[in-house]
Amino acid sequence: MSRPSEDELIARYFAPLATAPGADGLTDDAAVLPAGAGDLVVTKDMLVAGVHFFPDDPPDLVARKALRVNLSDLAAKGARPAGFLLALGLPADWTEAFLEAFTRGLATDIERFGCPLYGGDTVKMPGPVTRPGPLTLSVTAFGRTGRTVRRNGAEPGDLIVVSGTIGDGALGLKARLAEREPSLQPDWLKLLAPEHRAALAGRYLLPEPRTGLADAVSAHASAAMDISDGLAGDLAKLMKVSGVAGQVRLADIPVSAAVRAARDLDTSLVTTMLTGGDDYEILATVPPGALAAFEAAGRAAGVAVAVIGQVTAGDGLAIIDAAGQPLSLGAGRFEHF
Template identity: 70%
Template structure:
């Protein structure tokens, strides 16, 4: 006779049943063939086809006990953020799902519900993928497709262009700390203890559920000279863009947009500016815009409801300088999160 644990495992659906139950209902486009075939057909459309891929691993990119619906939404949204920064409107995606030995149907119910909500919100249908059992932590891989009238790369920035960012910077990095404190309240840092409940919740949500700027994709395609999404830290990603463009940049740190929660945290602990500028998980767009294109770009951003802020300029040479309010350059080390 098998033990209770084995009974639970035996009661799980097969791979085909799992796909049919949880994911086929999300794959509503004809080209997905209701996930009954080995390949999908993406719809034809104008412009360039843009492809991006991101992986998320439990314990690396999210906490193992994060809500499943938010894990699914984050997995899709970080890819949509890459597409938006290339000027691409979403077309669809493929998902790879590596389930650990202790997965449950309740987890997949919530996961699929979150994924379905974002499929509807962003108009990005599921076209297929693969599911496997893995001995390690939950592992997700999403390949997303988009179309752009003009794909914007990192290498087009030119001296004199203005540097802009969407939204606010640093919330994801601070939210990681706040989310960790929710799980292990002992040893909460002083700056976090100084925030009120709503401010802490706002930071956690920005970490758990990033906001891809898909609504700005067409404006990026039309007006940006270079762009990328900010995933590994504003300072480090700016350095990557500048290096790819063979240019430098000068940034006014005081102009970098911050949320009320981040401002409150900095008021309590000014040294947090390093974490804000280098911590990553922003998933905002960093772009360079020729001066003459700035007014129409800002107008398009207002129409799309996406806040944009000018934070500096592209400069000749190769130096990337972030100046504090006193005019001194900040030393932020590598300026970004690095896996290796």
């Protein structure tokens, strides 16, 4: 069975996604980004099968997640999506069915987030079909904002806010691992209701970038980042680079029904929830006077926003439990690396 050449592959699967004028239908080596007002924000991630996703994850979800983790970075800087580039390293055993599903997934999110494909590269990973090099993706995403929000602007007195719910991605990864290797299934997962399991796994597979909050972040946040490596570690990082301290009340951290049910089954999961990563929620600090406007923007965008603590002078991050004691999270920071 003959497979398409690189040119045929681009024409068949990727050119239909590249409808922006500057992309020239992917017939050129480079693209022209449209001029626009405000800052041009750029971010780039690399995702590798076996590290950032499972080789047998659904291809459409792999594609969408690769785009979404970058859109999450943009939203946390206050930037709306403007377009992206994709480099794709295909394993030797790639199939057209894979590419069809992969690009179908991309098309869904290109439409949903108004984020056109501008170009990229397609290469073959080395190695025999029996042990091919891993599927590898790199997305570069571009966004526009009137004001880019950095990590380093938090001030004592600011409120610490997060979007959505925390911990679903980290517990979802455990659910996905157990699906693949049932012998490793922990007790809490055996007891968890099927709809909660499915919700957690789904959230791991397909995060929800908070693009709807981008304008509010740009307008109101003093500092912001997206939570990809765990709330505890990411917040500690933001505090450190801002030169401030933070205090968070565990009880105020928003959790989904699925995470609440899992924690009721195993209280030690609180550590996973706070350090496990893959949340792709927005973590921001907001001056008290801007909180009402930020919350209103969240309501308008249909994204929940919760105040979980406050910035203070000094350094360090304390997460206070129901008994008023600071949690000890150990090393406590997930690294994709």
